[in-house]
Amino acid sequence: MEEKKFNREEEQKDISIYHEKQRLQFCLLHALNNLLQERDSFTRSELDAIAEKLVRDDPERPNWAAKPLSLVFTPHHNAITGNYDVNVLIAALESRGKTVSWHDRRGGAASIFGAENLLGVVVNAPVRRFGGLWRGRHWIALRRIGLLWYNLDSDLKEPAPFDDADALIGFLDSVIGRGGEVLIVSNGNGADVEAAAEAEAVH
Secondary structure, three states: OHHHHHHHHHHHOOOOOOOOOOOOEOHHHHHHHHHHOOOOOOOHHHHHHHHHHHHHOOOOHHHHHOOOOOOOEOOOOEOOOEOOOHHHHHHHHHOOOEEEEEOOHHHOHHHHHHOOOEEEEEEEEEEEEOOOOEEEEEEEEEEEEOOEEEEOOOOOOOOEEOOOHHHHHHHHHHHHHOOOEEEEEEEOOHHHHHHHHHHHHHO
16 A cells, blocks of 8 residues: 555656635635646736626626626626636636536435546635635636645645545535535536537537
8 A cells, every 4th residue: 555655756757837825805816826837827807807798798787787896896806806606607618618507416426526627626625714714715726636635725735635535525525514515527518528528429
């Protein structure tokens, strides 16, 4: 067992892992870049533009646009601190040709890993800060890099590898049990995946 673990660590040591650290409430921005493993794959200005487009396309816009502070606290983000919502995340990843689907918590975390063309997982977890005085939500990216799955949480000092599948599933089940949500991110948009399945069926 120790020899197997040593060989695994040897194979992983030359792999470079990109990891953004937390700033203000930009955890969704960090989660996206950590998931895609690329610095500035998304920028604050690009996510702001996506959030603003969602606002422009919102049929309810006249109802909230006249409210005080509507220029700062928009429906999909905070113009100063970030705090983007799930609609921004989905639109952003779809712009990169990814498919995002909600995980059905009734199936448990183990059911996630049968997903077609799985790229990674994005978690929206409840968090408490300042001794429990402040409660909020935090976006976290999980992804397999090389032989291991990593927790790429921007609050961590460095990426944290999961020892095995049981540790990964246990972490996700814990998040789900605390009221967290899990989104499954796959390579290719829905049309691409369907076309690939049809082509495989023909052959």
